[in-house]
Amino acid sequence: MSQPKFLSGDEAGIDEFLDRFDVFLFDCDGVLWSGDHMFEKVPETLEMLRSKGKRLVFVTNNSTKSRADYKKKFDKLGIPAEVDEVFGSSYSAAVYIARILKLPAPKNKVFVMGESGIEQELEAEGVPYIGGTDPALRRDIEPEDFTNIANGSLLDPDVGIVLSGLDFHMNYLKTAIGFQYLQRGAEYLATNIDSTLPMAHSFFPGAGASGAGLEKAIGKTPVSFGKPSQAMMDAIEGKFKLNRSRTCMIGDRLNTDIQFGIDGKLGGTLAVLTGVSKKEEFLAEGAKTVPSAYVNAIGDLLG
Amino acid sequence: MSQPKFLSGDEAGIDEFLDRFDVFLFDCDGVLWSGDHMFEKVPETLEMLRSKGKRLVFVTNNSTKSRADYKKKFDKLGIPAEVDEVFGSSYSAAVYIARILKLPAPKNKVFVMGESGIEQELEAEGVPYIGGTDPALRRDIEPEDFTNIANGSLLDPDVGIVLSGLDFHMNYLKTAIGFQYLQRGAEYLATNIDSTLPMAHSFFPGAGASGAGLEKAIGKTPVSFGKPSQAMMDAIEGKFKLNRSRTCMIGDRLNTDIQFGIDGKLGGTLAVLTGVSKKEEFLAEGAKTVPSAYVNAIGDLLG
Numbered sequence: 001m002s003q004p005k006f007l008s009g010d011e012a013g014i015d016e017f018l019d020r021f022d023v024f025l026f027d028c029d030g031v032l033w034s035g036d037h038m039f040e041k042v043p044e045t046l047e048m049l050r051s052k053g054k055r056l057v058f059v060t061n062n063s064t065k066s067r068a069d070y071k072k073k074f075d076k077l078g079i080p081a082e083v084d085e086v087f088g089s090s091y092s093a094a095v096y097i098a099r100i101l102k103l104p105a106p107k108n109k110v111f112v113m114g115e116s117g118i119e120q121e122l123e124a125e126g127v128p129y130i131g132g133t134d135p136a137l138r139r140d141i142e143p144e145d146f147t148n149i150a151n152g153s154l155l156d157p158d159v160g161i162v163l164s165g166l167d168f169h170m171n172y173l174k175t176a177i178g179f180q181y182l183q184r185g186a187e188y189l190a191t192n193i194d195s196t197l198p199m200a201h202s203f204f205p206g207a208g209a210s211g212a213g214l215e216k217a218i219g220k221t222p223v224s225f226g227k228p229s230q231a232m233m234d235a236i237e238g239k240f241k242l243n244r245s246r247t248c249m250i251g252d253r254l255n256t257d258i259q260f261g262i263d264g265k266l267g268g269t270l271a272v273l274t275g276v277s278k279k280e281e282f283l284a285e286g287a288k289t290v291p292s293a294y295v296n297a298i299g300d301l302l303g
Numbered sequence: 304m305s306q307p308k309f310l311s312g313d314e315a316g317i318d319e320f321l322d323r324f325d326v327f328l329f330d331c332d333g334v335l336w337s338g339d340h341m342f343e344k345v346p347e348t349l350e351m352l353r354s355k356g357k358r359l360v361f362v363t364n365n366s367t368k369s370r371a372d373y374k375k376k377f378d379k380l381g382i383p384a385e386v387d388e389v390f391g392s393s394y395s396a397a398v399y400i401a402r403i404l405k406l407p408a409p410k411n412k413v414f415v416m417g418e419s420g421i422e423q424e425l426e427a428e429g430v431p432y433i434g435g436t437d438p439a440l441r442r443d444i445e446p447e448d449f450t451n452i453a454n455g456s457l458l459d460p461d462v463g464i465v466l467s468g469l470d471f472h473m474n475y476l477k478t479a480i481g482f483q484y485l486q487r488g489a490e491y492l493a494t495n496i497d498s499t500l501p502m503a504h505s506f507f508p509g510a511g512a513s514g515a516g517l518e519k520a521i522g523k524t525p526v527s528f529g530k531p532s533q534a535m536m537d538a539i540e541g542k543f544k545l546n547r548s549r550t551c552m553i554g555d556r557l558n559t560d561i562q563f564g565i566d567g568k569l570g571g572t573l574a575v576l577t578g579v580s581k582k583e584e585f586l587a588e589g590a591k592t593v594p595s596a597y598v599n600a601i602g603d604l605l606g
Contacts, residue, residue, distance in 0.1 A: 138443075141471055150505035168444055168475045170516070175473075175508050183506065195519050202453035203486065205478050205520040212515035213473070216498050217508040 004271065004282060005293040008300040017293055018301070020267055023055045023240065023247040027227070028070075029062070029198065030252030030275020031298055038077045039274055041299030046080065048302055056085055057240060059249075061226035061256065063090045063165030063191035063207055066120035089191035089207075090114075090121040092225040092235045093163055098125035101161070101187065109158040111186070113178050113211060114165030118191060122163075129163075130156055131174065141173040149180050164211035164222060165191035175213040182218045192226020194256065198276060227251075228260035250298070252276050254289040261291075268292040307574065307585060308596040311603040320596055321604070323570055326358045326543065326550040330530070331373075332365070332501065333555030333578020334601055341380045342577055344602030349383065351605055359388055360543060362552075364529035364559065366393045366468030366494035366510055369423035390542070392494035392510075393417075393424040395528035395535045396466055398542075401428035404464070404490065412461040414489070416481050416514060417468030421494060425466075432466075433459055434477065444476040452483050467514035467525060468494035478516040485521045495529020497559065501579060530554075531563035553601070555579050557592040564594075571595040 007013050026032065032042050049056060058081060060070065067086040074081040097103075097110065105128075112118050112132035119132045131137060148154040154177065162178045182188055193208035207226070215221065225232050237244065248268040251257020252275020261269035271291035273279055282290045295301060310316050329335065335345050352359060361384060363373065370389040377384040400406075400413065408431075415421050415435035422435045434440060451457040457480065465481045485491055496511035510529070518524065528535050540547065548570040554560020555578025564572035574594035576582055585593045598604060 140441075146503040146507065149507075150503035170473070170475050170478075172471045172473050172508065172513060175512065179508055179512075180505065195522060200449040200453035202483065203520070204449065204452075205475065205482055205516050209478065209482075209516040209520040210475060212519035213508050213512040215519075216515035217506070217512040219498060 004291045006295075007293050008296045011303045014301055014303055017268070017270075018049070018052065018054070021054065021246050021248040023057065023242045024049060025057045025059050025236065025247065025249045025261070025266075027251035027253070027257045028058055028060050031250060031272050032079060033077060034274070035199065036077075038079065039297055039299060041302055043079050045299050045301050055240065055242070056081075057236060058086045059227065059232070059236065060086070060088045061192040061194050061207070062088065063093075063117055063226075064115040064168070065090075065117040066124075067091055068120065069117055087232075087236055087239070088117065088121070089226040089232065090118045090165060092232045093118070093165075093189055093191045094121035094125040094127060095235055096225060096231065097122070097161060097163070097189070098127050103160045103187070106158045107160040109156060110161045110163050111156075111159045111178055111181050112163055113170070113174055113214065114163070114167045114191065114207075115169075118163060118165050128158070130159065131177070133169075137174050137177070138169050138171070139173060140171070141176060145173060145176070149176055155180060155184075159186055161187045161189060162214070163189045163191065164207070164214055166197065166207035167210040170210040170213070175217070178214050179217045182214070182220075188218065188220060188222045190222035190224040192229075193222070193224045194226060227256040228263055230263055233260065233264040254281055254291075258282075258291045259289050262289065270294065272296070272298050274298070307594045309598075310596050311599045314606045317604055317606055320571070320573075321352070321355065321357070324357065324549055324551040326360065326545045327352060328360045328362050328539065328550065328552045328564070328569075330554035330556070330560045331361055331363050334553060334575050335382060336380060337577065338502065339380075341382065342600055342602060344605055346382050348602050348604050358543065358545070359384075360539060361389045362530065362535070362539065363389070363391045364495040364497050364510070365391060366396075366420055366529075367418040367471070368393075368420040369427075370394055371423065372420060390535075390539055391420065391424070392529040392535065393421045393468060395538045396421070396468075396492055396494045397424035397428040397430060398538055399528060399534065400425070400464060400466070400492070401430050406463045406490070409461045410463040412459060413464045413466050414459075414462045414481055414484050415466055416473070416477050416517065417466070417470045417494065417510075418472075421466060421468050431461070433462065434480070436472075440477050440480070441472050441474070442476060443474070444479060448476060448479070452479055458483060462489055464490045464492060465517070466492045466494065467510070467517055469500065469510035470513040473513040473516070478520070481517050482520045485517070491521065491523060491525045493525035493527040495532075496525070496527045497529060530559040531566055533566055536563065536567040557584055557594075561585075561594045562592050565592065573597065575599070575601050577601070
């Protein structure tokens, strides 16, 4: 594999690189911002790309936020973006359920193990759901629950899908109910299966961790929609009608963002060093996932 | 592998089988009882074995109960047993921490992710711990917790071990704290990693499931003490000074109980059909885990 090109400070190199693409897929956290801290020159960089006629898509695995929530985050930080430019794992899962899986009603109800971002996207796609942020399920399991889950009286007979995402309110009760639906044949989906969530300059359990109890109990891997799953790439391609060879994925994580672009046979990938992965990881001899190019920070694309 | 011998109704076969052993290791749930329902002739069968001079050990993966709790369960069902005859995964983990791992104090404190059975056994072995049933941790994670976990102000600097077991009160906060201790180098142990818990004639998430979030986040497998882990067999052998070739494991689950006896190179294993595994599983051509003998129910040993 050829060495990735280092573009920071190389104006000719940057021009040549940008000219190769019509569409840029952006990871957000670690690229545009870290938590509530926006990196330098982000709005100017996006403006420059737009002025060159590039199409921008913001691709995020964070299932706790809907596209509308994300738009608010962009607004708050002063980054110009449209709802339609945001593509999240919850949205991707909702589109899959509504337009591809298409279980016949009323047996298409979703048991949600996650936060409101999932609920909002299901609602936008007209998919019925239960669970999620329902306060009735945010409690300890009681002895009688075991019987009522086992005999089905605590279950909704119309649930045909269990959809798991990052759940800050994960508990035994919801895991037991989701497990029972799966034992009864429900489809098993996950917005994404990231093991960790970068927060507060450290790592916290990600969607793959909050949903791992269900995965371990049932002994199966869910169909998942976050990067690097190509189900997400297919959904993005379907929505934006992009030409993969003229599309570039920009991200900070080798095993999700960059791998996502490589597996999707995009024209190129660009790593930024403001997030999780270090350049030593892809410059090392025999590195598994190597971007086409890299910059210290996204603002370096301004030259 | 030779076919297992069917002993129900075969008096000569039973006598010959029992004569081969001095010690019987019993799984409890699915062998002696199911939930709160005791199987037929259990006290009489145990009495018969004791009258022949056999030593009995009750081996359980259930980490929510201490040996003392188990003794109460035996009493309630009218099954004669002594606390010292009970060997649970929580006890096994506590003995390992106190007598084998022996981290130097005060850095030997355990962060418990589980129920009171673990706490009781750690206390009995003189091991300091936090977490467990502490009501302060039975709450939702709040935004400031992320910072305080990441910067360590919510952590106890003396924690050197994270011990995970079946936790009916699992939540994101405890998982995030346990994950932070592991990132800072704590030892990672689990009482057991059973994926499921048989309850109310169905299956619920087991200790391996309630602890799976931590395992997924850290990306490592814990050292675990439940069947079929040979750490538990070694501990039983150490405590009871048994002769493995004269010891028989009795259980209902092929992949835990029977495998435990086979891996431990015991003289024999006996499957009972009152629990999880069906005889078709071990009588099938090419079956992986095959007991030496089997009975329909434990009471059949009375002849």
